[in-house]
Each structure stands twice: as structure tokens, then as C-alpha cells.
Amino acid sequence: MKRLVLDAEGLVQPVCSKTHIAYSFHLAKPGGKLWIDFAYEPKNLEDRERSRELIAAGVEKYTEPAQRELVMDRWESFLPLKNLITVSVDDPARHRGAGHRHDPEQLLQLGEEEASPGFVSGELIEGLWRVTLSLHAIVTDDCRYRLRIHHEEA
Amino acid sequence: MRWTACELHSHTFHSDGRQSLLELAEGAKSLGFECVALTDHNTMTGLENKERVESDTGMTIISGMEWTTFYGHMVTIGLTAFVDWRPAGPGDIDAGIARVHAAGGIAGMAHPFRIGSPMCTGCFWEFEISDWNALDYIEVWSGTFPSIKTDNARAFRLWTEKLNEGYRIAATSGRDWHAQDRTEEPVSVTYLLLDDSKDGVTERAVRALAAGRAAVTMGPLVTLELRSETGVFGIGACVPAQDRSTGYEAVATIDFGAREGKWAFPDAGYTLALTSNLGVIGEADASEEQTEYGFDIPGDGLLWVRAELKGTVRGVRTTIAFTNAIYADSDQA
Ligand SMILES: [Zn+2]
Ligand SMILES: [Zn+2]
Numbered sequence: 001m002k003r004l005v006l007d008a009e010g011l012v013q014p015v016c017s018k019t020h021i022a023y024s025f026h027l028a029k030p031g032g033k034l035w036i037d038f039a040y041e042p043k044n045l046e047d048r049e050r051s052r053e054l055i056a057a058g059v060e061k062y063t064e065p066a067q068r069e070l071v072m073d074r075w076e077s078f079l080p081l082k083n084l085i086t087v088s089v090d091d092p093a094r095h096r097g098a099g100h101r102h103d104p105e106q107l108l109q110l111g112e113e114e115a116s117p118g119f120v121s122g123e124l125i126e127g128l129w130r131v132t133l134s135l136h137a138i139v140t141d142d143c144r145y146r147l148r149i150h151h152e153e154a
Numbered sequence: 155m156r157w158t159a160c161e162l163h164s165h166t167f168h169s170d171g172r173q174s175l176l177e178l179a180e181g182a183k184s185l186g187f188e189c190v191a192l193t194d195h196n197t198m199t200g201l202e203n204k205e206r207v208e209s210d211t212g213m214t215i216i217s218g219m220e221w222t223t224f225y226g227h228m229v230t231i232g233l234t235a236f237v238d239w240r241p242a243g244p245g246d247i248d249a250g251i252a253r254v255h256a257a258g259g260i261a262g263m264a265h266p267f268r269i270g271s272p273m274c275t276g277c278f279w280e281f282e283i284s285d286w287n288a289l290d291y292i293e294v295w296s297g298t299f300p301s302i303k304t305d306n307a308r309a310f311r312l313w314t315e316k317l318n319e320g321y322r323i324a325a326t327s328g329r330d331w332h333a334q335d336r337t338e339e340p341v342s343v344t345y346l347l348l349d350d351s352k353d354g355v356t357e358r359a360v361r362a363l364a365a366g367r368a369a370v371t372m373g374p375l376v377t378l379e380l381r382s383e384t385g386v387f388g389i390g391a392c393v394p395a396q397d398r399s400t401g402y403e404a405v406a407t408i409d410f411g412a413r414e415g416k417w418a419f420p421d422a423g424y425t426l427a428l429t430s431n432l433g434v435i436g437e438a439d440a441s442e443e444q445t446e447y448g449f450d451i452p453g454d455g456l457l458w459v460r461a462e463l464k465g466t467v468r469g470v471r472t473t474i475a476f477t478n479a480i481y482a483d484s485d486q487a
Contacts, residue, residue, distance in 0.1 A: 017271065018224035020240060054272050062269045062278045067304055071269075078273045088196065088240070095236045100169040100195035100222055117168045118197040132240065136224060136275040 002035065006131075006149040014138050021133045023147065030126045031154035033111035038087050038133075040145035043104040044080035051081050054139060083143050084136040089119060092127030096120045098134075124151075157345045157375060159413060160189040160359060163220070163229055163264065163293060163328025168200035172333040175200055179211040181334045185341055186413035189359060191216035191231045193264075193328075198236055214355040220264060221250070224271075226279040229293060229328065232360035233259030247281035251288050260364050262291035262326060266312065267305040286321040290364055295327035298339035301372065301472040317458045317479055318431045324366040324390070324478050340372040340417060340467060347389065366390030371463075371475030373419055375412035376426075378461045378477045379405045382453075392481040404428055404449045406461040406477075410442045419474065422465030430459040456482050 006025045027034075045051050055075045063071050088098035089110065096110060097119035108116040115121040131149065161182050165171030173181070175192060182190045192215055194200045204215045218231035221239040226247065230237065237257050242250045254261045263279050270278030283289060294309040295301065313325045327342035347367035348358040362368065367390040369377055380387040381404075384397040393399075406426055426447055428436035435456075436449035440463065451459065458479040465474045 018275065058269060058271065058273055062267070064304075064308065078269075081272050084275065086196070095238065097199055098169075098196040100197065102170060115199070117166075118194075118199055120199055134240065136222075137272050139272045 002150040002152045004148070005151050006147065008148075009144065009146045012135060012138050012143050012145070013141065016135050017138045019135050021135065022130050023133075023149075024128050024130045025149065027124060027126055027129050027151060029151075029153055031112065031124055033109055033152040034089075034124060034129075035150040035152060036087065036089070036106075036108040036110070036131060037148040037150075038108070038145070039105040040083060040085050040143055041104055042083065042140050042143065043102075044082055045139045046080070048079075051079055054081060081137075081139045083138050083140060085143075085145060086134045086136065088132045088134065090130045090132070091125055092129065093125060094120075096122075155350060156348050157369070157377070158189055158348050158355070158359065159187045159343045160191065160216075160346050161187050161329055161331065162191045162216075162231065162262075162326050162344050162363075163193050163296070164190055164331040165194050165220075166192065166200040168197050169195035169222075170332065175203060175207050175215065176210065177334055178331065179207050179213045179215065181331075183211055183213055186416040187213070187343065189214040189216060189346075189355060191218045191229075193218040193220040193229045193231065195220050195222040196239055198234075214359070216356045216359055218259070222276060224276050226266070226281045227264040227276055228281075229262045229264045230254045230259045231262075231363075232356065233257040242281075244280060245282055248284050248288060255288075260290035260360055262293055262324075263289065263309075264293050264328065265296035265305065265309070265330065266292065267308040268296065269305075286316055286319075286323065289323055291324035291326050291368075292316075293328045294325045295342050295370060296330055298329060298337050298341055299372070299468075300327055300342050301467075301474070302470055314429075320457060320484075322366060322392075322479070322481055324363055324368050325370065325476070326363070326368060327370045342370060342372050343413065345369045345371070345375055345412075362390075366478045368478045369475070370477075371412070372467070373412070373417040373474050374463065375409040376461050376463045376475040376477055377407045377409075378428075378459070378480060379407075380459070380480050381405065387480050389478050389480060392483055395483040398482060399453045401453045402451050402456075404436060404451045404459065406447045406449070407445055408440060408447070408463065409445070419465055419467050422467065422474070424463060424465045424474070427462045427464065428459055429462055431455075431457040435459065453482070457484070458482070
């Protein structure tokens with residue numbers, strides 16, 4: 001039986017770039033499998049003008065003056081600018097891995113024998129678990145995410 | 155002691171790579187590497203079948219992880235346990251490096267000048283470092299055909315500045331290899347000089363890099379030695395204050411047979427230079443016909459010296475190889 005243990009939605013803005021949002025939840029019974037269904041949208045910033053401004057600001061900040069014109073000549077090579085949120089998991093005793101990848105929809109599983117790439121398999125223990133969303137970049141005015149966690153009991 | 159060809163920066167599908175560890179190891183082997191460090195973003199689960207991949211391919215896999223933080227990417231190798239990157243704010247990297255060391259690993263700046271947010275958050279190094287000696291290495295060459303890239307030139311300059319300030323930091327290359335895409339571009343290798351102890355290759359490779367026994371190249375392997383009346387000093391070594399001399403014989407060796415058949419720079423018109431805190435202190439033309447090149451170099455005021463091999467590659471005059479530094483303790487010690 002799959003039991004819903006967490007169901008959350010949120011709305012984040014560019015100022016939330018470089019922040020973490022952590023959800024803690026209690027796993028009442030050991031064993032079984034954890035299903036983490038995570039999605040966010042939009043993925044890309046579609047506004048070309050806004051993209052160009054952000055790229056120009058990044059180029060100004062991170063490249064040397066002599067390079068800027070050359071880099072801006074090919075500013076479109078940086079398109080599309082993307083939101084990036086990654087998921088990591090900690091059980092009551094240890095770190096259980098992370099999925100640093102660009103997919104805006106991920107169905108992750110953690111179980112005794114198997115886990116999704118990036119995540120650590122092993123027995124699920126009873127206690128307070130934590131799922132952390134790491135907001136590496138939010139480039140759109142709004143970005144909506146949904147996090148739903150099920151415990152498939154043994 | 156033996157020079158071992160290493161790739162020090164790579165990813166699998168356990169983060170955002172598009173290859174398995176086996177595909178990575180096979181691909182590296184076919185390019186003449188003997189050793190690969192797996193440095194997936196913020197996870198170490200790609201190492202799960204490390205032993206099997208090692209025995210299937212004969213390659214050595216060094217465990218590692220790329221701290222993919224908001225303020226910089228830091229490659230960490232040699233540790234087997236996860237060290238948490240998430241608590242690292244802009245002023246916390248000294249503590250982060252200390253935690254990596256406590257876990258038995260070493261830490262290097264990855265591609266420090268790659269363009270940052272919002273194109274690639276954390277790709278540009280923004281952490282404040284207060285103790286540069288704690289940092290083990292700087293990845294001064296990132297990607298394929300690294301010597302011609304402006305971001306890498308900037309990283310190479312940073313390394314030279316830090317050497318001039320008296321810090322002892324190693325320099326490496328890393329492909330930041332994500333997939334088995336074919337490339338026609340030259341591939342860079344970091345050679346590490348492994349000691350003869352009975353420890354595993356991983357331990358010896360990490361020890362070599364921590365000690366600065368590294369040489370980086372897109373082709374021939376260039377190494378360097380300083381000879382004085384009291385001894386011979388290799389790459390990464392330091393001439394102690396009491397053994398300082400007013401001059402040294404520096405001998406650079408070029409092994410054109412390194413990774414034979416895996417690279418070719420026809421009509422390169424090689425030149426070899428000895429660079430130091432005193433500027434260029436030796437120069438010579440080089441060619442396949444000659445292996446050893448001797449220079450008399452000054453000892454007064456010398457803090458560090460390295461060899462650089464330049465040549466023409468794909469029509470561009472560029473650095474093909476460089477050694478890590480040999481150091482001298484200051485006279486006032
Ligand atoms: Zn990186
Ligand atoms: Zn990387």
C-alpha cells in the first residue's frame with residue numbers, strides 16, 4: 001500500500017535563486033520504498049529580451065573587459081536560460097544522495113535494494129526524513145513546484 | 155616512481171552525465187588513460203560498481219565528487235564518504251575544505267572562471283578563500299583543447315599569481331567529461347607521479363597530487379628536475395633553505411612517446427621555456443630528436459620554477475604541456 005506522507009506546492013521567484021527549501025516528514029514504519037514525485041515549471045525563460053539582459057549582466061560580472069564584446073556576439077548560445085532545482089534526501093541517520101540533473105519532472109525511488117541514479121539504496125529507517133530542494137537558478141518571474149512523497153510500505 | 159595518465163574530472167548518469175562508469179572507463183582507456191577520477195555532481199553513487207569496472211577494464215577509478223554549490227564548483231577526490239556541500243555559504247569554503255581533508259580527500263577549484271549565474275550557477279568561483287595553502291589544486295585547464303580558451307588562461311594566471319605570492323598549489327587539467335561524444339580536439343592529460351609503496355593506485359595518486367607531483371599535457375610528457383651540489387629535486391619538491399644555491403642545473407625531459415598514437419602535432423615547432431617567479435629563466439627549441447634539455451638557472455630570489463612546452467596546434471601557437479612547480483624555501487627562513 002502506498003501512503004501519502006507529504007504533498008506540497010510552492011511558488012518561487014528569482015530572488016530565491018541560491019536557496020534551499022527543506023521538507024521534514026516522519027516515516028512511521030521502517031522498510032518499504034519511498035517514492036518522490038517532483039516537478040517544476042516553467043523550465044525555460046522564453047522572453048528573449050529579458051534573457052538578453054540577464055546574459056549581459058552575467059557577462060559583465062564574470063568575464064574580463066577585453067572578452068565581453070566577443071562573448072556578447074554569441075549571446076544566443078546561452079539560450080534558453082533555465083530554472084534549475086535539484087532534490088537531495090537525508091534519512092534520520094545519513095545522507096541518501098542527490099539527483100543533480102536538469103529534468104523538470106522526476107519520479108525518484110529509494111528502496112532497500114534499489115534507488116534512482118544519484119540516490120543511495122538501503123533500508124528505510126523509522127524517524128524524521130528530510131527532502132531538500134536546492135534552487136540553483138530561478139530565472140523566470142515565477143516558478144511553481146510540486147513535491148509529493150509516498151511511502152510504499154513493506 | 156611512475157608517471158600515470160589520469161583524467162581527473164568526469165560525470166556519469168548518476169548526475170547529469172550521459173554515460174555509465176563502464177562506458178567512461180572504456181572511453182578513457184581507449185584514449186590512453188590509466189586512471190579516471192569520477193566526480194559526479196553532489197553524489198557518489200556512480201561508484202557503486204567501481205571494483206567490477208576496474209577489473210573489467212584494468213583501469214583505476216578514483217572516487218570523488220564535484221561540490222556543485224551556488225558559489226563555486228569544487229572537485230574533491232580520494233574520499234569514500236559523502237561530505238555535505240549544502241551548508242557552504244560564500245564565506246564557508248575554508249571549513250568545507252577542512253571537512254574534505256578530514257574525510258581523507260583533497261580539494262581543487264574546478265573551472266574557476268567559467269561564466270556563472272544565471273547561465274551556470276556556481277560555475278564561476280565566488281567563494282572567499284582565506285588560506286590558499288589549504289586548497290590542494292586548481293583545475294587550470296578545463297575541457298578539450300583547453301590551452302586556447304580564455305577562461306583557462308585566466309585560471310592559469312591565477313595559479314601563477316598564487317605561486318608568486320609563495321603558496322604551493324598544484325595545477326591540473328580536467329575534461330569535465332559528460333558523454334562519450336567523439337572529439338577531434340586535443341585531449342589533455344594530468345600525469346601523476348606515483349610512489350612505489352604497496353598502497354593502492356588511488357591512495358598513491360591522491361598523495362601525488364597533494365604533493366604537487368603532476369604534469370599536464372595535450373601530447374608529450376614534460377618533466378623537470380633541479381640539480382644542485384646537495385641533491386636532486388623533482389616536480390612538487392622544495393629545495394630546503396640550507397641547501398639553497400646561487401644557481402642550479404635544471405633538466406627538462408620530454409617523452410614524445412607518451413600515449414603514443416593518441417595525439418599528433420605535425421610541424422609543431424616546439425619551444426621549451428622555464429618560467430619562474432623571476433620570469434622566463436631559460437628557453438630552447440625542442441624536437442623529437444632530443445629528450446633532455448639542460449639549463450643553468452639562477453638561485454638567488456628563486457621561489458618556484460616550472461617548464462612549459464609551446465608549439466603550433468591546429469594553426470595556433472599555444473601551450474602544449476606544462477609541469478607543476480619545483481619550489482625553493484626563502485633564504486630568510
Ligand atoms: Zn562544474
Ligand atoms: Zn563537472
